[in-house]
Amino acid sequence: MLEAGIKGRQEVMVTDENSAAAVGSGLLPVFATPAMVALMEKTAWMSVAPYLNDGEGTVGTKLEIAHNAATPVGMQVWCESELVEVDGRRLVFKVEAFDAKGSIGGGTHERFIIKNEKFLAKAQSKKEN
Numbered sequence: 233m234l235e236a237g238i239k240g241r242q243e244v245m246v247t248d249e250n251s252a253a254a255v256g257s258g259l260l261p262v263f264a265t266p267a268m269v270a271l272m273e274k275t276a277w278m279s280v281a282p283y284l285n286d287g288e289g290t291v292g293t294k295l296e297i298a299h300n301a302a303t304p305v306g307m308q309v310w311c312e313s314e315l316v317e318v319d320g321r322r323l324v325f326k327v328e329a330f331d332a333k334g335s336i337g338g339g340t341h342e343r344f345i346i347k348n349e350k351f352l353a354k355a356q357s358k359k360e361n
Contacts, residue, residue: 233283234280234283234284234315234318234323234345235315235318236315236316236317236318237314237315238279238280238283238314238315239279239312239313239314239315240275240276240278240279240280240311240312240313240314241275241310241311241312241313242271242274242275242278242310242311243308243309243310243311244267244271244308244309244310245306245307245308245309246262246263246267246303246304246305246306246307246308246309246331247305248261248305250263250264250267251263251264251267251305252264252265255267260302261304261305262302262303262304262305263302263303263304263307263309263331265299265337268297268299268309268311268329268336268337269295269297271309271311271329272295272297272311272313272327272329272341273292273295273341273343274311275311275312275313275327276290276292276313276315276323276325276327276341276343277289277290277292277343279313279315279325280315280323280343284345287347287348287349288345288346288348289345289346289348289351290323290343290344290345290346291343291344291346291351292341292342292343293342293343293344294340294341294342295339295340295341296339296340296341297327297337297338297339297340297341298337298338298339299336299337300335300336300337301331301333301334301335301336301337302336303331303336307331307332308331308332309329309330309331309336310329310330311327311328311329311330312327312328312330313325313326313327313328313341314326316340321344321345321346322342322343322344323342323343323344323345324340324341324342325340325341325342325343326338326339326340327339327340327341
């Protein structure tokens with residue numbers, strides 16, 4: 233059952249492939265903000281996945297974050313999430329990313345529980361019109 237307090241943790245090595253220079257969010261070989269966002273989303277969805285019913289998933293709908301410190305290629309980055317609010321199908325997470333020197337960013341992330349097949353059918357129907 234989904235209840236506030238569920239926590240998650242995921243980590244990633246900063247590489248040339250997830251650097252700002254590689255993903256187009258800047259020119260420097262540091263952990264890209266879009267890569268941090270992806271890590272935050274992954275940490276949140278994976279933390280609640282075991283609590284969902286068969287055929288359900290979650291989709292990100294809102295993210296309010298700050299990226300406060302750069303992490304160079306070669307360092308490990310991890311994200312910690314905590315489910316802080318459950319309002320029907322709406323889930324709100326506190327997310328924070330770290331490297332070995334401390335916090336590099338954080339904020340809140342909102343996701344909605346969806347029925348996977350119904351969601352995909354609606355998305356695919358956009359191509360038919």
